[in-house]
Each structure stands twice: as C-alpha cells, then as structure tokens.
Amino acid sequence: ETGVTQTPRHLVMGMTNKKSLKCEQHLGHNAMYWYKQSAKKPLELMFVYSLEERVENNSVPSRFSPECPNSSHLFLHLHTLQPEDSALYLCASSQQDNSGNTIYFGEGSWLTVV
Amino acid sequence: DAKTTQPNSMESNEEEPVHLPCNHSTISGTDYIHWYRQLPSQGPEYVIHGLTSNVNNRMASLAIAEDRKSSTLILHRATLRDAAVYYCILINSGGSNYKLTFGKGTLLTVNP
Numbered sequence: 001e002t003g004v005t006q007t008p009r010h011l012v013m014g015m016t017n018k019k020s021l022k023c024e025q026h027l028g029h030n031a032m033y034w035y036k037q038s039a040k041k042p043l044e045l046m047f048v049y050s051l052e053e054r055v056e057n058n059s060v061p062s063r064f065s066p067e068c069p070n071s072s073h074l075f076l077h078l079h080t081l082q083p084e085d086s087a088l089y090l091c092a093s094s095q096q097d098n099s100g101n102t103i104y105f106g107e108g109s110w111l112t113v114v
Numbered sequence: 115d116a117k118t119t120q121p122n123s124m125e126s127n128e129e130e131p132v133h134l135p136c137n138h139s140t141i142s143g144t145d146y147i148h149w150y151r152q153l154p155s156q157g158p159e160y161v162i163h164g165l166t167s168n169v170n171n172r173m174a175s176l177a178i179a180e181d182r183k184s185s186t187l188i189l190h191r192a193t194l195r196d197a198a199v200y201y202c203i204l205i206n207s208g209g210s211n212y213k214l215t216f217g218k219g220t221l222l223t224v225n226p
C-alpha cells in the first residue's frame with residue numbers, strides 16, 4: 001500500500017466510449033502525475049499538477065483530458081481513444097520541497113481499447 | 115533534466131549481492147539520486163535516495179561516488195522477489211522539478 005489508489009484497475013473500452021480513470025492520494029502531497037507505460041517501453045510522463053494547477057503537458061493528444069479538482073484527487077478523462085492507447089496508466093504523487101521529492105506510484109490502471 | 119545511463123540488463127544468483135550501476139555525469143548540485151524498481155504488472159516503488167553521502171535502508175544501500183557522477187544500488191542478498199526493472203533518476207530539489215522522466219532502467223534477473 002503506497003498511499004496512492006487508482007481505480008479501476010482494469011478497463012476495456014470501445015473507441016467511441018467515454019470513460020475516466022481516478023486517482024486518490026492519502027499522503028498530503030502537493031503534486032500529482034499521470035504516466036503512460038506501453039508494452040516494453042519506458043514510462044512516459046503525460047501530465048503534472050502542482051497545487052492543483054497543470055504545470056506540465058508532454059504533447060499529449062486532446063483525447064486525454066486531465067482534471068485535478070483538489071490536491072488529493074486526479075482524473076484522466078478518456079474519449080475516442082485508439083487501440084494504440086492501450087497501456088498501463090500510472091498515477092503518482094510527491095511532495096515538492098527540498099527533501100528529495102520522493103514519488104509514490106499507484107498500482108496502475110490497465111486500459112484496453114478495442 | 116540531467117540524464118542517467120544504466121545497463122539494459124543484469125543477472126544475479128539468489129543469495130548473492132548485486133551492484134546496479136548508474137552514470138549521471140551532468141548531475142547538478144541540487145539533484146537527488148533516486149532509485150525505484152518496478153515488479154511485473156505493478157507500479158514503480160521507491161527504493162532509496164541520496165544526495166552526497168552513502169545511504170542504507172531495509173531494502174538496499176546506495177553508494178554515491180565522491181564526484182557524484184555515478185552511483186551504485188546494492189542489494190546485499192538478492193532474492194527471487196528482487197527480480198524487477200530498476201530505475202535510477204535524478205530529482206532536483208529546487209525550482210521547477212516537474213519533468214520527472216524515467217529511462218529504460220536495468221532489468222535484473224535473479225537465478226535460483
């Protein structure tokens with residue numbers, strides 16, 4: 001148990017569906033992240049929120065839409081995805097200060113687009 | 115962000131020590147050296163981090179070169195549960211440190 005909880009753990013969706021991934025952190029951190037991990041590829045940073053403001057968007061297609069309503073919750077809204085978007089989506093959080101900024105990851109949401 | 119270089123893979127035998135190297139020649143003075151590992155079908159988990167001095171915890175030890183341009187993660191007695199991808203990344207403690215990117219890491223195989 002890392003203190004970062006992701007739901008659902010598994011999701012299968014059609015290309016015309018709209019779904020959302022949810023992340024909640026119980027660590028009191030001030031920054032939250034979405035990463036994508038495709039099969040046999042490195043982790044790709046997608047979005048970063050610091051103090052509920054988006055501070056990083058790594059050229060992610062608009063079919064992925066993040067939302068951070070408060071410092072403990074992060075969503076990734078999905079619509080009109082492509083089969084190549086099938087991957088493990090990982091949420092993480094950290095406390096950005098001078099103590100080293102350790103990142104804590106959730107267990108991930110496995111997404112399959114059919 | 116400063117980059118790190120790790121071997122793609124390493125192999126070890128159970129109960130033997132493992133030394134996982136990482137090069138980070140462009141490290142800045144405020145970069146912390148972090149190690150994470152990712153077991154199959156799981157999210158990465160924190161292992162250890164340090165700034166200048168060697169560090170020990172219940173999972174591993176971190177040896178940092180005097181010039182800080184390289185570091186070594188030491189697993190004192192490898193077990194089968196240590197088989198994972200190990201990532202070495204640099205995290206800056208000051209200013210904007212949002213771009214936390216991971217490389218390919220080192221795939222550690224532990225033989226029984």
